[in-house]
Amino acid sequence: MPAPSIEERLTAIEKELEQIKQQLETNPSQTNAPWWEQIFGTFANSEAYDEAMRLGHEYRVSLRPKDDEDVS
Numbered sequence: 001m002p003a004p005s006i007e008e009r010l011t012a013i014e015k016e017l018e019q020i021k022q023q024l025e026t027n028p029s030q031t032n033a034p035w036w037e038q039i040f041g042t043f044a045n046s047e048a049y050d051e052a053m054r055l056g057h058e059y060r061v062s063l064r065p066k067d068d069e070d071v072s
Contacts, residue, residue: 004012043049
């Protein structure tokens with residue numbers, strides 16, 4: 001079976017895009033809140049998240065100059 005032509009591929013993409021647009025119009029987001037408010041609390045009581053935050057903090061601290069090093 002030959003590969004579809006660019007025109008056929010573009011037609012398929014345009015059709016799929018139209019379907020996505022229709023879905024967005026008929027099912028708008030339930031809230032207009034910013035994304036960070038929509039995901040607030042997602043990681044509540046998550047040990048993995050707490051560990052990631054701890055490791056990130058340790059890494060950032062490790063990048064700081066040491067007290068006995070000359071920072072000039």
